Amino acid sequence: MSSVVNSITDFYCAYKEWVSANPQKSADFETTAKWVSYFIAGRINNSSIVSELVYTLSNLLVLFNDRIIFNARRVGGHVPGEKLKIFLTVLEYTEVFIEISAKKLWGDKGKWALIVIVQLVKCISKLLLFFHYKEKITTAPSVPPLHRTEFVQKQVSELSRSIASTSAFSLKSGRVIRTVSSAPPLNARSWSPPLLPPNNNVEQFRQATSNIPMPTSVKVAEVMYLMKPLCYLGALFAYKDKPWRPWLLSLGLDLMSLKLNHSVRPSSMSPEEQKELSRRSIALVLYLLRSPYYEKVSAKPLHAVLNAMSNNLPLVGHICRPLIHYLPEWQRTYFYMWST
Template sequence: MTSVLLSLPDLYNSYKNWVSKNPQNASEYETASKWLSYFIAGRINNSHVMSELVYCVSNLLVLFNDQIIRECHQHTKSSSSQKLKVWLTIIEYSEVFCELSAQKLWGNRGRWLIITAIQIFKCIARLQLIYKHKETIIVTPSITPLERDNISQNNTKSLLDLEQNGLNSASFTLKRSGRVVRKVESSPPLPLRNWKPLEPPLLMSNTENDQTVEKALTGKQLLAETLYVIKPIAHLCSVGCFGANTWKPWILSIAMDLTSLQLYKSIQKKSLDALTRKQRLQLSRRMVVLVLYLIRSPVYEKYTGNKLHALLLSLSKNLPLARIICQPLSQYLPFWQSNYFYMWST
């Protein structure tokens, strides 16, 4: 037992080195674990809890591996805001599993207790990111998965620096025109010359010019983001007062979402540069998420539920091989609607 414990640090270091050197292979294993969660659903006892556990663990594995890759390639210490984002991301990935587990262990009352505790923590943490750490906009998940396809491009930075150093040693730049001139002693042999002028590498300059300075939220932006952050708590309180299947929580939630988006839109109308690229991208995602209101209670029970089931049934009958997808989707849609498509999940 002692030898196993002593080897754990070595195992972790070897795993850390493997992930940092093989990010694409790690992504393949993470994807396989996510597909495993879909395969488990409906095939074993307590399949909903088990599939959600596997899906939760696969997301946490992605987060863990991304942190390893960032540490190895960026060599930066995590700040207090980054640590808070890590905890928020862990909660966002595991909240559905916690809710299902609480319902299985303690019934509906335990589930609502866990929901309330999670949403209070998320609301306080997000407000702290906005007001204390000056976060420009809240994203979900708080730490987005790393784009590992670009890691190989980032690794060329050192090669680019070597190229730049070689260029500096083989040439000089004219002060007025900025033209790069090759030194006489660095000229290649006459048969190998192409007689083309030297050009400095443009990769670093392009990336630097694309970066914009993000400023802290003020005025309408701060109000709009605060409305978005407190919306889950407001909806949860409304559900406690009026019930989950009434119109008042639904109307309150969509009104707060639309008000927040309208405030951002009024800011953008005054100045096109008022919002950063990150903010515009996240706001476009929030507008797309508004479609989920069509499959949230009570709209789902009264209007869209029967139409969705009829559509899936029609597709499974009329399209070849569509039955393989549409029939399980129709069976699990009520469960997914009751556990994933609620207001406080965003």
């Protein structure tokens, strides 16, 4: 038994070393796993569950490998709320699989019970991040995928900056002086002053804005956005025979939250805030594919456009016809409003 444990430990250590040393190769493997989930859809029995399982595992693999790469090149200690963010990200990646599995095992009642539990846990966790850990804005997913090439280059530049800052210093006059301990051998000296790398403006911006108090209106806007899934679920149960009311409630909360955020947040928003607010604005387009708007308004025009493209454009039919076939299933599975 101990030999098996040692073998697993050795394999895990070797895998971590390979991933941290080859971030791009691991990304190619992850992309292949995601394409496998698309290929499986509709080709085997219970394909929706199997394909969603493969897609979920591929997302979890991306998160796992990202953490390996991040921890291998981490500078500084842990970020406040980091473990809670990782837990939330795992839950966000697995919630669709949990939903369709619950429906398969326990029917609609089991599905709705799991949906309410998952969204309640997500809402409480995000409110905890916002109020206790002082998150400026909550993102989806809570731990965004790592841009590995940029991250590795950034860490290399920070390392060189750290080395340079210990080998030279700048006087008040602006003149750069090399320390005695870092001077090269006499025969290798160029007698030119060393160059200090430029400061990281992004980090300076974060440090300068980290202690700025958040306006009350922004807090209200963020709480509205975080409470939206539970408000929608409550309205869905209260107005079972009037599906437009929950749809309008969810859309109204999204619009009010965005309006408050854009009008009250400082003009010098951080890149993370700008990116997240842009994502939320673009996500409003998804209301065209959400029930009941999809069934009542957008389904027929969308199918007509896809049919026209598949019949009149060469090679496009190979993409549009499967899309027409799977669109109703994808609409029921992914385009819901209780997920942020």
